[in-house]
Structure formats: structure tokens, C-alpha cells
Amino acid sequence: METKLRIAVQSKGRLYDETMELLGESGIRLTAVKRTLLVPARNFPVELLFLRDDDIPESVANGTADIGIVGLNEVLEKDKEVEIVKRLGFSRCHISLAIPQHIEYSGLSWFNGRKIATSYPGILDKFLRDNNIKADIHVITGSVEIAPGIGLADAIFDIVSSGSTLVSNNLVEVENVLDSEAVLIKAAGNTLTATKQDTLDELLFRFNAVKAADGKKYILMNVPKNKLDEVLSILPGIKSPTVLPLANADWCSVHSVLEEKRLWEIVGRLKAAGAEGILALDIEKMIL
Ligand SMILES: Nc1ncnc2c1ncn2[C@@H]1O[C@H](COP(=O)(O)OP(=O)(O)OP(=O)(O)O)[C@@H](O)[C@H]1O
Numbered sequence: 326m327e328t329k330l331r332i333a334v335q336s337k338g339r340l341y342d343e344t345m346e347l348l349g350e351s352g353i354r355l356t357a358v359k360r361t362l363l364v365p366a367r368n369f370p371v372e373l374l375f376l377r378d379d380d381i382p383e384s385v386a387n388g389t390a391d392i393g394i395v396g397l398n399e400v401l402e403k404d405k406e407v408e409i410v411k412r413l414g415f416s417r418c419h420i421s422l423a424i425p426q427h428i429e430y431s432g433l434s435w436f437n438g439r440k441i442a443t444s445y446p447g448i449l450d451k452f453l454r455d456n457n458i459k460a461d462i463h464v465i466t467g468s469v470e471i472a473p474g475i476g477l478a479d480a481i482f483d484i485v486s487s488g489s490t491l492v493s494n495n496l497v498e499v500e501n502v503l504d505s506e507a508v509l510i511k512a513a514g515n516t517l518t519a520t521k522q523d524t525l526d527e528l529l530f531r532f533n534a535v536k537a538a539d540g541k542k543y544i545l546m547n548v549p550k551n552k553l554d555e556v557l558s559i560l561p562g563i564k565s566p567t568v569l570p571l572a573n574a575d576w577c578s579v580h581s582v583l584e585e586k587r588l589w590e591i592v593g594r595l596k597a598a599g600a601e602g603i604l605a606l607d608i609e610k611m612i613l
């Protein structure tokens with residue numbers, strides 16, 4: 326029996342790079358650069374099945390793959406028998422209704438009787454039914470944003486991230502229907518073999534360690550002992566900061582972990598409090 330955990334991943338596109346980065350940071354090395362559909366890892370009992378993202382939910386539901394990494398939007402759109410094991414926090418976007426900028430939006434009822442272009446008819450149909458709106462859904466697979474401009478539809482329902490595609494097509498987002506991100510899925514109600522479950526547990530453990538380190542910095546500094554209390558009161562620390570003696574008995578070395586977004590604010594306060602020789606380092610993994 327096959328003992329390798331088979332993971333369906335996007336073969337190219339928006340999810341590909343970050344999926345491969347996450348697997349790489351989790352220590353998984355592939356046997357060869359992909360060009361074949363199925364590539365085993367050389368140091369971990371997994372193999373990657375490279376697919377179009379549209380096919381990932383079905384491949385997991387029917388057991389072709391054991392797990393998959395795909396956008397939540399595709400999972401909901403395809404509506405296959407899969408369950409979400411973990412939200413992965415990358416490829417964040419939302420799926421929204423947008424209308425031409427010049428229109429004064431009066432609320433959801435504006436969509437009654439309108440024609441909406443989308444690549445996500447399943448999610449849109451459910452949203453419209455839940456809100457008692459009767460609109461005409463026009464399915465197109467790409468370049469959805471140009472539909473209103475060429476008279477193909479009154480509005481669109483599509484992926485929005487920075488919003489720049491909307492702006493360049495003179496559209497404005499009026500309803501955010503779904504917040505999406507990459508998710509790890511498995512077949513609903515299906516139990517993996519004990520060996521594959523062990524592999525999945527180890528994989529999730531590593532993903533958590535990679536994610537915990539994300540956006541964190543390790544900082545260390547020299548502090549005069551008479552300023553130690555003040556410096557410690559500035560540091561948020563995970564539990565409590567490490568304080569180590571130095572050759573000069575009047576000084577000590579303080580180590581801690583900070584959120585990167587607060588780094589400059591905290592460093593400024595540490596300097597003012599008397600800390601010197603402050604170093605801020607990247608953290609690769611954090612095992613909590
Ligand atoms: N601009 C964006 N910003 C962030 N995430 C996005 C963006 N566009 C798409 N995504 C996410 O990445 C997923 C894959 O997008 P991509 O454009 O690669 O899909 P695709 O063209 O359908 O690819 P495929 O060829 O595999 O079918 C989307 O389903 C969505 O979850």
C-alpha cells in the first residue's frame with residue numbers, strides 16, 4: 326500500500342510560489358524540479374501532485390490526493406466533499422461585488438434584475454439566494470472586470486486584492502462576500518491510514534512553527550544593570566526575556582522576540598532607556 330501522503334498543489338499561478346515556499350521552509354525537498362505531474366520529496370514521506378487549482382477540491386474529495394492546498398474560494402465554489410484542516414494565511418483576497426464607479430449604489434437590492442459577470446457562479450448564486458436577490462449570472466472564466474465596460478454585464482463578482490484592477494476598469498467594490506486565503510483540505514469524514522496521519526501531523530507541526538516565526542524578530546542588546554528593570558518593562562517577550570551576564574559585571578545581555586511591526590517603536594524606547602548594541606535577527610522557525 327502507498328504510504329506517502331499525496332498533496333495536490335497548484336502547478337502554476339498565484340498559489341504556486343507561496344505553497345512551494347511553505348513546503349520548503351518546512352524542510353521538504355523535492356527529488357527533481359517539477360515538470361512531471363507527480364513529484365516525491367526526497368527527505369519526507371510526501372509526494373506532490375501538480376494540478377490546476379480548479380481540480381484540487383475534486384482530486385481530494387475522490388481520493389486521488391490525500392490532502393490539497395487551494396484557495397478557500399475554489400473550495401466553496403466547487404462544493405465537493407472536503408473539509409478544511411487548516412487556514413494557511415497566504416493568497417489572501419476577497420471575492421466581491423463591484424459596480425461602475427458612476428453609479429450611486431443604493432444597497433443590495435440594486436442588484437435585482439441586473440446582469441452580473443463572474444467566474445464564481447456557485448458562491449454568487451448562494452449569496453444572492455440568501456439575500457433574496459434575483460439577478461442574472463453571466464459566467465466568464467477570465468478578464469471579468471472588463472465585462473461592464475464592454476456592455477456584457479451591469480456588475481461583476483470577482484477576486485479583489487489591492488483593488489487596482491477594479492480602479493483601472495472604473496469599478497468600485499460595494500459588497501465583500503467572502504474573505505479567502507489558501508487552505509489545507511482533506512476528504513470529508515475520511516480517515517487517513519495511521520502512517521499518513523502521522524505524516525500530516527508532522528507537516529502541520531512544521532507549518533505552525535513556520536507561521537509562528539512569521540513577522541517576528543529576535544533582538545538582543547547590552548544593558549547597564551542599573552537600567553535593566555526599565556528595559557525589561559519595555560519588552561513584550563514571549564514568556565520572559567532572557568538575561569545573561571557579561572564579562573563586565575555592570576552590564577548584561579538581554580534577548581527577546583518582538584513583532585516586526587513594533588520593532589522600530591520598541592527599539593527607540595530601548596535606546597532611550599540605555600540599551601546599546603541592539604541587534605535584530607530573522608527567526609526561521611519558532612517551536613512553541
Ligand atoms: N490578486 C490576488 N491576490 C491574492 N490572491 C489571489 C489573487 N488572485 C487570486 N488569488 C488567489 O489565488 C488563487 C489562484 O489564482 P490564479 O490566478 O493562479 O488562478 P487560476 O488562473 O485559476 O489558476 P489555474 O491555472 O491553476 O486554474 C485564487 O483562487 C485565489 O484564491
Ligand SMILES: O=P(O)(O)OC[C@H]1O[C@H](OP(=O)(O)OP(=O)(O)O)[C@H](O)[C@@H]1O
Binds near residue numbers: 339468470483486490
Ligand atoms: O485587486 P487586485 O490586486 O488588482 O487583484 C485582483 C485581480 O487579481 C486576479 O487576477 P490576476 O492578476 O491573477 O490575473 P488573471 O486575470 O490572469 O487571473 C483576479 O482575477 C483579479 O482580476
Ligand SMILES: [Mg+2]
Binds near residue numbers: 377378379
Ligand atoms: Mg483556476
